[in-house]
Amino acid sequence: MKGPASTLLNRIEFPVLLAGLAIAGGLWGFVELMELARATAAHGFDTEILLAFRQPGQPGVPIGPPWLEGAMRDITSLGSASVLVLITAATIVYLLLIRRPGTAFLMFVAVAGGQLLSSLLKVGVDRPRPELISHLVNETSLSFPSGHAMLSAVTYLTLGSLAARFLRGRATKIYVLSLAVLTTVLVGVSRIYLGVHWPSDVLAGWCAGFAWAMLCWLVARMLQRRKVVGESE
Incomplete structure (x- = not known):
């Protein structure tokens, strides 16, 4: 005889359970890092x-060949507000053109909500930028959490996840999601390399x-199941 817990687990799909665990893990990690x-x-x-x-004994000189610093500046721009707004706006317009207004609205809420959340968290923690080494780019905002790292994770x-919904083939979906994760990781690493964030900020x-991205994915999935957001909308 199956108990209530077993029945509930049978009703929960594996991707939903995995997303829930990812959200819980992300929140736990953030709280621990906030204390630090x-x-x-x-x-x-x-x-x-x-x-x-x-370089050892030279806090103003980054490691690596001379071209690496320029490459890191280029990579870090992929997480800047202007680039992310441009990408988000282009995606929203595309979704509207193919008549998926619900998906376009979800995209807007995910990115705009992430931006608002990032700003609120920065003010709440009020951590200054690291002064241990020289900054290779100019930054004036607070340090924790890294807005570039957070918003690149949210956006990409x-x-x-949106692209994976429209693509066919498991290999193609894995490639797209892996590319999104790789871009997010590179942006975060570039912030540490440029000296404008503590690693814990990133x-x-x-x-x-x-x-936040997983929470938005769960909401989109729920709305899709209820036919609020669908393939044709």
């Missing part, structure tokens, strides 16, 4: 990783952005 960010002194792993991206993972941005 509120400490008066920087954590050892934060300082060690930052210094690992600089949401785009990847990790927190990934945690919060991934959790």
